[in-house]
């Protein structure tokens with residue numbers, strides 16, 4: 001009894017502190033705060049996403065860069081990114097149109113579905129020599145871009161041109177994120193290219209090749 005009341009109190013206090021936290025608490029007040037969505041529901045909701053994210057070489061038309069890989073990415077970060085497109089702290093028109101109709105629960109289910117498709121594809125060792133500037137990045141994004149915290153994206157294996165595009169958007173203030181804004185502001189174009197090349201060349205993220213009507217190979221190539 002006591003325990004339940006405490007849990008309810010706690011969940012009320014924590015509600016709103018963060019989206020993921022509040023959802024997790026709302027569902028299982030006494031359990032560990034790991035976000036749990038419905039992967040099967042997420043798979044259905046993700047059908048439309050696959051037209052772009054399910055095709056490894058699919059490109060954004062203008063500016064031209066490859067659509068980011070979502071396989072192996074932290075589910076918490078996927079939710080944060082979708083909220084960003086919905087709230088326009090990220091400026092992409094198509095992703096705004098996609099995210100605007102998604103509820104918090106939809107986002108959680110979608111992120112859980114992507115996470116259920118497989119873990120990061122880690123290699124035994126890292127490739128190449130990290131550029132000088134990578135020293136600060138790995139504090140959050142992890143060695144070789146395999147992030148250690150759920151709210152920081154993994155960069156390992158992400159498309160090079162997408163990483164460069166994202167860095168440019170933080171630098172220019174188009175993506176509004178206080179942390180990454182201050183990280184990117186002093187990077188020169190050639191430093192961004194080097195960082196993007198280094199992190200993208202590592203093993204890690206992959207394109208999810210879920211096909212409408214059935215689950216295809218979870219960990220299919222890049």
Ligand code: HEC
Pocket residue numbers: 045046048049050051052053059060066067068069070078079081082090091092094095098099110153165
């Ligand atoms: C028409 C193609 C298209 C469709 C459909 C689409 N996306 Fe995207 N998505 C993109 C592009 C392009 C970007 C990169 C946008 C940018 O520049 O920030 C992106 C970015 C993202 C990101 C951010 C990834 C990261 O590493 O930060 C997430 C998460 C995402 N999409 C999820 C979804 C989900 C979920 C759906 C379906 C509900 C979806 N997308 C549908 C093209 C698409």
Ligand code: HEC
Pocket residue numbers: 068080081084133134136137138139140141151152153155158163164166167175177179180183184195
């Ligand atoms: C203090 C922690 C921190 C440091 C240090 C940091 N980042 Fe980030 N990074 C973040 C967070 C948080 C986000 C997600 C921001 C958002 O929601 O858009 C992010 C996002 C990114 C993205 C976008 C990824 C995607 O999938 O869209 C890139 C690229 C990136 N960081 C590269 C770098 C590089 C390169 C450095 C070093 C120069 C760096 N970051 C340093 C925390 C950090």
